[in-house]
Amino acid sequence: MSEQSIEERLKSLQIELPTVSEPAAKYANCMIVNGLLFVSGKGPAGNPKGKLGIDYTTEDGYRFARLAGLEVLAVLKDTLGSLDRVKRAVKIQGFVNAGPDFEEHHKVLNGYSDLLFEVFGESKGNHARSVLGAVSLRNNLPVVVDSIFEVDATA
Template sequence: MPEQAIEQRLQELGIKLPVASEPAAKYANCVNVNGLLFVSGKGPAGKPKGKLGQDFTTEEGYAFARLTGIEILAVLKSELGSLDRVKRVVKIQGFVNADPQFEEHHKVLNGCSDLLLEVFGDRGMHARSVFGAVSVRDNLPLIVDSIFEIVD
């Protein structure tokens, strides 16, 4: 992709990245190992609280996952200087704070997956896992951690 292609794509999508969030405890936002950037778990901006299937619908969860994807992009931009350094989205893993009867975890995490595909195109196709959680930190509706292949 040409220089600044991802920044232009964000503008086309109407996405303005926030300031990257800081870690919630004693860990790094990102760790680079041999060209793979591991991004620590992030949640949606605004820090909504509650469980999917109890406090929030699947559609609201999808929107929270999309907001979480934007948080991840902000962390990447802060760490890398340019999102054009992302060669490929390798994997995302979602932990959905859900009522025990909730069964649409995969539909919730689609909010993040769809965003990454919109932003990175073919480079955004990734492996993925999603799990229901009894609880997550700060009672967030979900947390997503991610892995990206990057170039210097």
């Protein structure tokens, strides 16, 4: 029996990817170097504004990180033509716009990590990661993520 394609998995999970967002300044959405695809920082669709621990809860942050992850997946699909060309997630980094007493940055970034496991499975979705608290982020976004994937760059 053949393995389910990523497109089929997205449908079974009822996940729809957003339209690819344009970079917020003068840079590329992504770059491929030696089989690694580096995705620039992406925030959640809808451009919510505010800080975790002040304006939003940890649960809100989890949802925002997941939405930012969907933005990343949209860039991958647009760049590669198919998410099946992703060999594995390598590293994700999250930046959480948080109040000074907020301590659940790691729980926020789980929103993106969980998405990668759902979409790519355990072997391709497992990744290294870092999460940092930020005193501010562009446009006052609550979360921004950037990512590195190993991809089939030959197709």
